[in-house]
Amino acid sequence: MSKLIINREIVDNRWTRVVANEQGEVSLPSEGAVLVPYQYWLANRDALSNREVAVCFAPTDEPESLPVDANVFPMIACEFPAFTDGRGFSIGRLLRVRYGFKGELRAVGDVFKDTLNYLARCGFNAFEVRADKDINEAIKGIDDFTEFYQSSVDVPSPLYLRRPVAA
Amino acid sequence: MYIYDDYDQKIVDQRVAQYRDQTRRYLAGELTDEEFRPLRLQNGLYIQRHAPMLRVAIPYGHLRSAQVRKLAELARKYDKGYVHFTTRQNVQYNWPALENVPEMLAELATVQMHGIQTSGACIRNTTSDQFAGVAFDEIVDPRPWCEIIRQWSTFHPEFAHLPRKFKIAVNGAKEDRAAVMVHDVGINVKLNDAGQVGFEIFVGGGLGRTPMIGDLIKPWLEPKHLLTYLNAVLRVYNRYGRRDNKYKARIKILVKAMTPEVFAAKVEQEWAFEKDGPQTLTDAEIARNHRFFTAPAYESLAGDDAEFAAAKAANPAFARWVERNVFAHKVAGYAAVTLSLKKTGVPPGDATDAQLDDVANLADRFSFGEVRVSHGQNLILADVKQADLFALWEEAKRIGFATPNIGLLTDVICCPGGDFCSLANAKSIPVAQAIQERFDNLDYLFDLGDIDVNMSGCINACGHHHVGNIGVLGVDKNNAEYYQITLGGRQGVDAKIGKVIGPSFAQEEMPDVMSKIIEVFVAHREGDERFIDVFDRIGAEPFKAKVYEGKPIRKEKADV
Numbered sequence: 258m259s260k261l262i263i264n265r266e267i268v269d270n271r272w273t274r275v276v277a278n279e280q281g282e283v284s285l286p287s288e289g290a291v292l293v294p295y296q297y298w299l300a301n302r303d304a305l306s307n308r309e310v311a312v313c314f315a316p317t318d319e320p321e322s323l324p325v326d327a328n329v330f331p332m333i334a335c336e337f338p339a340f341t342d343g344r345g346f347s348i349g350r351l352l353r354v355r356y357g358f359k360g361e362l363r364a365v366g367d368v369f370k371d372t373l374n375y376l377a378r379c380g381f382n383a384f385e386v387r388a389d390k391d392i393n394e395a396i397k398g399i400d401d402f403t404e405f406y407q408s409s410v411d412v413p414s415p416l417y418l419r420r421p422v423a424a
Numbered sequence: 425m426y427i428y429d430d431y432d433q434k435i436v437d438q439r440v441a442q443y444r445d446q447t448r449r450y451l452a453g454e455l456t457d458e459e460f461r462p463l464r465l466q467n468g469l470y471i472q473r474h475a476p477m478l479r480v481a482i483p484y485g486h487l488r489s490a491q492v493r494k495l496a497e498l499a500r501k502y503d504k505g506y507v508h509f510t511t512r513q514n515v516q517y518n519w520p521a522l523e524n525v526p527e528m529l530a531e532l533a534t535v536q537m538h539g540i541q542t543s544g545a546c547i548r549n550t551t552s553d554q555f556a557g558v559a560f561d562e563i564v565d566p567r568p569w570c571e572i573i574r575q576w577s578t579f580h581p582e583f584a585h586l587p588r589k590f591k592i593a594v595n596g597a598k599e600d601r602a603a604v605m606v607h608d609v610g611i612n613v614k615l616n617d618a619g620q621v622g623f624e625i626f627v628g629g630g631l632g633r634t635p636m637i638g639d640l641i642k643p644w645l646e647p648k649h650l651l652t653y654l655n656a657v658l659r660v661y662n663r664y665g666r667r668d669n670k671y672k673a674r675i676k677i678l679v680k681a682m683t684p685e686v687f688a689a690k691v692e693q694e695w696a697f698e699k700d701g702p703q704t705l706t707d708a709e710i711a712r713n714h715r716f717f718t719a720p721a722y723e724s725l726a727g728d729d730a731e732f733a734a735a736k737a738a739n740p741a742f743a744r745w746v747e748r749n750v751f752a753h754k755v756a757g758y759a760a761v762t763l764s765l766k767k768t769g770v771p772p773g774d775a776t777d778a779q780l781d782d783v784a785n786l787a788d789r790f791s792f793g794e795v796r797v798s799h800g801q802n803l804i805l806a807d808v809k810q811a812d813l814f815a816l817w818e819e820a821k822r823i824g825f826a827t828p829n830i831g832l833l834t835d836v837i838c839c840p841g842g843d844f845c846s847l848a849n850a851k852s853i854p855v856a857q858a859i860q861e862r863f864d865n866l867d868y869l870f871d872l873g874d875i876d877v878n879m880s881g882c883i884n885a886c887g888h889h890h891v892g893n894i895g896v897l898g899v900d901k902n903n904a905e906y907y908q909i910t911l912g913g914r915q916g917v918d919a920k921i922g923k924v925i926g927p928s929f930a931q932e933e934m935p936d937v938m939s940k941i942i943e944v945f946v947a948h949r950e951g952d953e954r955f956i957d958v959f960d961r962i963g964a965e966p967f968k969a970k971v972y973e974g975k976p977i978r979k980e981k982a983d984v
């Protein structure tokens with residue numbers, strides 16, 4: 258079973274992620290927890306209702322379009338097709354702050370040490386580190402910075418509300 | 425000037441550690457070129473023609489003398505003994521070794537400097553008026569607001585990987601010396617009738633391949649909402665900005681595609697959720713940032729210094745320097761001085777380590793230990809007593825920084841071009857030098873008055889050629905270097921993109937072309953009219969007629 262980081266621990270990945278093939282078709286394994294593309298879920302909600310299902314937002318998917326409370330999902334993933342595609346940062350933040358998602362928020366795709374700190378600050382608490390990268394090294398990236406200027410999901414108050422101000 | 429506390433220092437130190445580790449992993453093969461590239465860019469490290477190039481941030485162009493000395497030391501230790509000041513108020517090293525960059529950044533951190541977000545697809549170093557806080561025409565000091573934006577934008581996690589680079593400029597004076605209209609976000613700090621501070625927000629300006637003037641999307645924003653509003657702008661851009669085509673990825677393309685009205689409405693919608701949220705500025709934080717930008721210990725002086733007036737009367741060369749390089753100060757008896765980095769024969773914007781050390785000494789002696797970098801690639805001593813100007817002038821002459829040409833034809837803004845930049849289509853430095861040599865007669869230059877000449881070695885427009893009164897753009901024609909001329913551009917409150925006048929010229933033709941443009945100007949000039957005013961009055965035709973006189977008419981696709 259593949260490994261991932263959840264809440265700063267390296268654990269087994271119990272979700273099977275399915276993606277559309279070149280024809281845009283999605284085929285599900287017969288059992289187990291599945292992580293499906295958000296668009297696929299939108300189109301097949303009823304059929305999926307008896308499965309343990311999580312959705313994966315592509316960078317173009319809009320959390321605004323969620324027809325249900327985000328918290329019906331035990332896990333929501335955001336896909337980073339390239340680590341330089343920062344749309345998922347905004348999506349994660351919106352899911353947490355605007356839509357109040359409390360469950361596991363997972364970054365998948367081009368995920369490795371150097372973005373974990375930013376991802377964590379946008380509300381991600383789970384990281385599916387790329388298979389060819391050392392996950393034990395990657396986990397340290399969460400703490401590349403321990404002090405931040407601006408408001409974020411993990412530490413909402415900006416530094417100026419936390420910084421003792423000399424008179 | 426903003427001084428770090430333990431928090432700021434820790435953030436910069438952690439960045440040094442992070443980048444040291446990234447460099448180590450890259451050299452060990454654990455990071456590919458492709459992975460390392462965006463990471464090093466966000467630390468200011470480009471790979472260039474000869475070597476890597478390191479761009480160091482100078483937030484809103486302010487330096488303390490100790491920082492200037494450190495820049496000099498690094499130039500000696502890790503480079504070839506000089507640095508290059510850019511139009512974005514930053515500084516570049518052209519020859520560092522990649523292996524040494526972590527150490528350079530560590531040394532910079534000891535004087536509260538770094539390369540954070542000087543490149544890459546993130547919010548870049550915020551720029552401002554080089555005379556902020558001292559300009560006679562200032563309405564509101566923009567620097568505390570620049571600093572507030574600097575902190576908010578530093579490692580902003582949501583906007584760490586935008587579709588493209590993002591530049592913010594802030595102006596608080598009547599004149600706009602920060603070029604706010606050609607920035608992704610341009611901010612004018614204003615006062616209303618009740619004397620309250622507020623912001624005017626422009627978005628979608630920029631140069632490069634598709635030059636555009638920004639659109640006003642918010643005529644009045646209350647200060648406490650500055651960061652929540654910027655968050656909203658950036659979020660709309662981050663989500664909807666184009667990522668499929670690097671040339672269409674800037675916010676200006678999004679604003680144009682949506683229309684400014686729709687874009688503004690989208691921002692309002694987004695802002696509705698952010699407004700009054702945790703990032704709302706507090707009075708205490710606004711006040712804290714203002715405390716860093718209070719006036720230095722000025723002496724109380726009577727208006728114009730008598731000895732200074734006498735020195736001007738007795739020494740025409742000094743008077744000339746004062747006229748061009750000395751700027752009116754809001755405090756009686758003081759002046760702001762521009763040290764010209766545009767001496768003929770020296771690449772515009774370059775300074776040697778020895779010159780930097782000298783400038784640091786001058787700053788300590790004459791200007792409360794502070795130096796500034798201007799968007800025109802010159803250095804500024806902002807708080808000089810009029811009574812000290814003569815002594816300063818003599819020192820500046822000795823260093824080679826007293827060329828009395830600020831705002832004149834030879835004060836060329838020029839990118840590094842083909843000599844250093846691997847993106848260049850043509851060299852720009854030799855062309856700038858040839859023009860400087862052609863117009864070496866100071867009296868003549870002086871008579872010509874204000875003319876902005878801006879040169880870029882390629883379409884990226886680092887030298888802002890679109891907004892030069894005379895713009896020069898290096899283009900590549902069948903592997904030969906050619907130069908295209910634009911006329912009528914300007915920056916400032918009435919910013920405008922210049923128009924290409926026709927087919928481009930070979931390098932050796934350029935001084936003649938420039939002479940012909942100037943001849944037309946002189947022939948049509950009434951009184952002391954500025955070049956740009958003559959251009960507005962007579963249009964491009966007379967200039968075209970003269971520079972293409974006797975040339976076979978070639979059809980050429982304009983590259984702009």
Ligand code: HEM
Pocket residue numbers: 470472477509510511512516591606607630631632633674838839840844845846847884885886887888
């Ligand atoms: C040799 C190193 C440099 C490289 C590789 C470089 C690269 C670039 C690139 C790729 C762009 C295009 C951005 C776009 O498409 O909008 C650009 C624009 C720009 N660069 Fe540079 N540049 C360099 C040096 C400089 C220097 C020395 C200056 C200042 C003198 C400068 C100031 C600017 C400015 C002001 C823009 C403006 C464009 C805008 O706002 O749209 N760059 N540069």
Ligand code: SF4
Pocket residue numbers: 839840841842845846847848849880881882883884885886887
């Ligand atoms: S304008 Fe072009 S040639 Fe000049 S520095 Fe910018 S990218 Fe390089």
